[in-house]
Amino acid sequence: MTPPRLQALGLTFSYTPDSPQVLDPLDLELEPGTFVGLLGPNGSGKSTLLKLLAGVLRPTQGHVDLGGEDLTRIPRGRLASTLAFVPQDVHVWLPFTCREVVAMGRYVHRSGLGLLDSGHDEVVRRCMADTGVLDLAERRITEVSGGEAQRVRIAQALAQEARILVLDEPTSHLDISFQVEVMDLLSRLNRTHGLTILAALHDLNLASLYCDRLIALRQGHVLRDGPPAEVLEPALLLQVFGVQVEVQPGPGQRPRLFLVPTGSREV
Amino acid sequence: MRRASLAVRLALACTGGAALLAVAGLVGMLVGSVPITPGDLWLAWTDPARLDPATATILLDLRLPRVLLGMLVGASLALAGSGFQGILRNPLADPYIVGTSAGAALGASLAIVLHLPSPLPWLSPVPALAFLGALGAMLAVYRLARIGNTLPVETFLLAGVVVGSFAGAMVSFLMTLAHEDLPRVVFWLMGSLGQADASRVALVAPYLLIGGVALYLLSPALNVASMGDEAAWSLGVDVERLKIQVILAGSLVTAAAVSASGLIGFLGLLVPHLTRMLVGPDHRVLMPASALGGAAFLVLADTVARTVGAPQEIPVGVVTAMVGAPFFFWLLHRRKGLS
Numbered sequence A: 001m002t003p004p005r006l007q008a009l010g011l012t013f014s015y016t017p018d019s020p021q022v023l024d025p026l027d028l029e030l031e032p033g034t035f036v037g038l039l040g041p042n043g044s045g046k047s048t049l050l051k052l053l054a055g056v057l058r059p060t061q062g063h064v065d066l067g068g069e070d071l072t073r074i075p076r077g078r079l080a081s082t083l084a085f086v087p088q089d090v091h092v093w094l095p096f097t098c099r100e101v102v103a104m105g106r107y108v109h110r111s112g113l114g115l116l117d118s119g120h121d122e123v124v125r126r127c128m129a130d131t132g133v134l135d136l137a138e139r140r141i142t143e144v145s146g147g148e149a150q151r152v153r154i155a156q157a158l159a160q161e162a163r164i165l166v167l168d169e170p171t172s173h174l175d176i177s178f179q180v181e182v183m184d185l186l187s188r189l190n191r192t193h194g195l196t197i198l199a200a201l202h203d204l205n206l207a208s209l210y211c212d213r214l215i216a217l218r219q220g221h222v223l224r225d226g227p228p229a230e231v232l233e234p235a236l237l238l239q240v241f242g243v244q245v246e247v248q249p250g251p252g253q254r255p256r257l258f259l260v261p262t263g264s265r266e267v
Numbered sequence B: 001m002r003r004a005s006l007a008v009r010l011a012l013a014c015t016g017g018a019a020l021l022a023v024a025g026l027v028g029m030l031v032g033s034v035p036i037t038p039g040d041l042w043l044a045w046t047d048p049a050r051l052d053p054a055t056a057t058i059l060l061d062l063r064l065p066r067v068l069l070g071m072l073v074g075a076s077l078a079l080a081g082s083g084f085q086g087i088l089r090n091p092l093a094d095p096y097i098v099g100t101s102a103g104a105a106l107g108a109s110l111a112i113v114l115h116l117p118s119p120l121p122w123l124s125p126v127p128a129l130a131f132l133g134a135l136g137a138m139l140a141v142y143r144l145a146r147i148g149n150t151l152p153v154e155t156f157l158l159a160g161v162v163v164g165s166f167a168g169a170m171v172s173f174l175m176t177l178a179h180e181d182l183p184r185v186v187f188w189l190m191g192s193l194g195q196a197d198a199s200r201v202a203l204v205a206p207y208l209l210i211g212g213v214a215l216y217l218l219s220p221a222l223n224v225a226s227m228g229d230e231a232a233w234s235l236g237v238d239v240e241r242l243k244i245q246v247i248l249a250g251s252l253v254t255a256a257a258v259s260a261s262g263l264i265g266f267l268g269l270l271v272p273h274l275t276r277m278l279v280g281p282d283h284r285v286l287m288p289a290s291a292l293g294g295a296a297f298l299v300l301a302d303t304v305a306r307t308v309g310a311p312q313e314i315p316v317g318v319v320t321a322m323v324g325a326p327f328f329f330w331l332l333h334r335r336k337g338l339s
Helices: A046-054 A076-082 A098-109 A121-130 A146-159 A176-193 A204-210 A234-241 B006-030 B038-046 B053-088 B100-113 B125-145 B153-190 B198-217 B219-225 B229-234 B239-261 B267-279 B283-307 B316-335
Strands: A006-013 A023-030 A035-039 A061-066 A083-086 A164-168 A196-200 A213-218 A221-226 A245-249 A255-259
Touching (some): A023 A046, A023 A061, A023 A221, A035 A176, A046 A083, A076 A083, A083 A146, A083 B229, A098 A121, A098 A146, A146 A164, A146 A176, A176 A204, A213 A234, A221 A234, B006 B038, B006 B283, B198 B219, B219 B229, B229 B239, B267 B316
Parallel strands (some): A035 A213, A083 A164
Antiparallel strands (some): A006 A023, A213 A221
């Protein structure tokens, strides 16, 4: 089943009526089945954009269109079974086990009133296996490391069995091996299952290696939108992040980036 | 070790809770300034006509409504506490956090000090005005805290404090005018099941039943809500609607309980924590288990309240806090954490 098209039309947003707009009127279209990376410095509006696209926030103007419907008019349950969103920092205050946390992803598919768990064991197990958290199943979510909790949260989103995954910095708490593992998993979900994936990413090299398309955001403005080779070039990166970067062709003609040392740390 | 399946945990928790409640009920019926034998109790159940009239009065007119009211009020406060802690994601939340207690206190003080008549014909003035006061406070907090279609937690807690402080000041003012009625006001504020009768049992029962069922049905969503608003929303829970539903159900249940028994402190904070330590955080088990636990706890506390200093009664709220606070501290110290 192809995921529906996700489209932003003239989106603007401000957190209170008097505060400045976080996004300029912004248009964006996510082709079904693509793996898109969202880049930009802190405060560029990445998280706000993701939350608008996931329906967590309501746009001040413009609207988000999901398969021909206004996102804000889609009932909660139907939306959650179509689009899963992994926020950046999730703090669970109750000592649920990791298995119970992943099983909450099945809330939207609950049978009856959801008062008894039944028939979800297989999906929950598979999602935990895919994210490498099966051995954490009986540990309490309040007692695992940040990186482990992050993977549990991704497993939970997978358990929603949604066709569109939106993730806010899914690799931020992970060490390098798990960063690669999560990116591999997302890539696999994208290629073999045809999921649309949109992720805010900090690591430009990972973004370059895995994404079909990158969107560079600065101050609520899309500065460039295209395949990695078009976006990851020195002049644009200087403009977006304010850093000097050297770019060389990497595997599969995907750009590979090197930071150019500046100032006192010159070598 | 794998946590047992939900059905098993639910069955264990309910059986254990029901057994505890049955024991508490027996203790509450048998123990008191006038000792009653199990034989008398059996006779009251099977053939009340053969019972000695004095014993019959004590059992059926005094202790039975008191034990029943204790069960209902204890269950109400524990349920509301579990719901509020869950939805506000705050381990310090208790049933009185919405200001219903202060509203009820204001209503009760008005009834006692100004000798107002009852506006509700089926209730005596004090519980009737206390109930209206609690509802008024709840609506005021809700109106103050609501922003558009949302009910932000911080605003809600602040509104509770504001309304609570205002009503509290009014109660203090009324107390300065009270003179000979002062002891009654003070006694009411400390909570007591001494006025238990059929009308008070009938006041609390329907709210507990409806509120309890509502909170139980909301418990799968409450589990998801422990992930935080944004995550819960993206998992398919309409968090704002859930907040309003839980707060409304919890406040109504509290309002009825407080009107019937005054301010019984600590139970609504303590029992949900104790129960969570025993049965885990899943609200589908926690709700019924804490209701049963709260019911048993209050009946036992009330038995202590009316026997230790007999014939003088201690307010049951004093007992719940004096027993509960050190016990809770000991538990926290042992577990080094709230959960």
